[in-house]
Amino acid sequence: MKKICVLLFIFMLISVIFTGCSGSQVTGVKEGTKIDKKDLKIGFVHYSDPSDQGYTYNHNKATWKMAEELGIDKSQIINKYNVPDTAQAATAFRELAEDGCQIIFSTSHGHEDYLLEVAFEYPSVVFCHFSGVKAKSSGLKNVHNYFGDIAQVRYLSGVVSGLTTKTNKIGYVCAMDYTEVNNGLDAYYLGAKSVNEKIQVNATYLNKWYDPALEGQATKSLIDMGCDVVSHHADSTAGAAVCQENGAYFIPYNSDMSKVAPKAVLTGVRWDTSKYLIMAVQNVLDGTPSKIPVDYTGTLKNGMIYLDKINYSLLDKATAKKVKKAVESCKNEFETKKKYVFEGPLYNRDGKELVKAGEVFVEPKSSPSFGEVLQGINIKK
Structure with a gap:
């Protein structure tokens, strides 16, 4: 009997470690359930940072444009900059999911396999990948690709x-x-x-x-x-x-x-990727992540791409x-x-x-x- 009690105690301890005491705040998105705007958290993983005055600068600009358009406070957005195309990307995605981000965006093509790895672990979190190509073939309903012509x-x-x-x-x-x-x-x-x-x-x-x-x-x-x-x-x-x-x-x-x-x-x-960000985030708020296209193409007509x-x-x-x-x-x-x-x-x-x-x-x-x-x-x- 004593041995059984000890085993039960160990099992309960392990359960606590991997749930309640882990500090996890994963909430995710449930189809048909709306999210209160003040409870929304959005994550971004970038290869470089806005100081490049080019690639990440432009993506970052779109982020704040989206936030302003939807009335989302900047404190609800978590940016991870200078994340290389290595296993560090998987760590960044996990941290964002554990911090309670319901939707996470990646802007580096080289992050793709790490994103898929983490998306499999967090099926209730929506992942959107700029320049990715494997959303459809992955079979993961929570993964989406977006780019433009x-x-x-x-x-x-x-x-x-x-x-x-x-x-x-x-x-x-x-x-x-x-x-x-x-x-x-x-x-x-x-x-x-x-x-x-x-x-x-x-x-x-x-x-x-x-x-x-x-x-x-x-x-x-x-x-x-x-x-x-x-x-x-x-x-x-x-x-x-x-x-x-x-x-x-x-x-x-x-x-x-x-x-x-x-x-x-x-x-x-x-590029003006803010239009895509607005659409994707709004669907998360509305509890309709299934309406986010698996593969979205920006065009001259929809304004995601343009000649200055x-x-x-x-x-x-x-x-x-x-x-x-x-x-x-x-x-x-x-x-x-x-x-x-x-x-x-x-x-x-x-x-x-x-x-x-x-x-x-x-x-x-x-x-x-x-x-x-x-x-x-x-x-x-």
């Missing part, structure tokens, strides 16, 4: 570059040799080529997502090659500053960098007129599906056919899968 905006920025250049040489700084980056490079090239048959697109890879010094050096090397318009898929404002210093034009990604380089920034490839205002004051009147007409026409064709970014024939740099003549490639998911560098793009070693 940003290739359309990259294409439009290429149109601007192709009509603005005087040397017929334009540049592109790539953070990594990665699908999303190459997808944007391809779209930029195709946009420029559509309005300027003489165009030469030169690209260089950093092999780092965020390195201002390296971004600046890469931008300068492209300018030294004769590129008078440069764009990028990198995180800092370094490229903008270098272009201003060297009399070149710059088309930034993620944020408005015109304050850094007012005489260089022509336009920008931009073009600074026509930097251009002569004739060029400004051509740019305005071409961009408006192209944008309208994208919105009415009369035009697609990836229209065949298209080949990779080895000559392999990617899209046949007369055919178009349409992304099957919100995040890009078309990621081979196209024939005609010059990669600077």
Whole structure:
């Protein structure tokens, strides 16, 4: 009898340790049950922090826009910055779930497997992943992906570059040799080529997502090659500053960098993810998480992606007129599906056919899968 009592005591002790004494505040979301706004907690996990003035800065801006729109106090939002694409991401997701966040967002593609791991452990918590691709195949009802057809905006920025250049040489700084980056490079090239048959697109890879010094050096090397318009898929404002210093034009990604380089920034490839955040959070509040799409695609039409205002004051009147007409026409064709970014024939740099003549490639998911560098793009070693 004594032995049985001891065993029961041990069992009860273990139960207490893993429940009541764990400090867990997991509440989650139940379909059909509304959440009082004051009881809501929202978590975000970011690869870098807003000081990058680019990628995370823009996501962070959308967070506060969402909070203001929905009347959510900033104290109800927990941000975890500078979380690498390692097991540290899983720890960050668990901590947010344990802190009582009913919905958690991640903005790094590299967090995906860690997010899925933790989402399985917390089925009542909603997880939304920007640039992820595995929500549908995971079979987890609490996981959602969101991204946008940003290739359309990259294409439009290429149109601007192709009509603005005087040397017929334009540049592109790539953070990594990665699908999303190459997808944007391809779209930029195709946009420029559509309005300027003489165009030469030169690209260089950093092999780092965020390195201002390296971004600046890469931008300068492209300018030294004769590129008078440069764009990028990198995180800092370094490229903008270098272009201003060297009399070149710059088309930034993620944020408005015109304050850094007012005489260089022509336009920008931009996101406004606040519309998605508002929709997802509102569904959590309403107790309808099932209404959050498994895979959401932002478009020019719904405003999640857009080309920033073009600074026509930097251009002569004739060029400004051509740019305005071409961009408006192209944008309208994208919105009415009369035009697609990836229209065949298209080949990779080895000559392999990617899209046949007369055919178009349409992304099957919100995040890009078309990621081979196209024939005609010059990669600077």
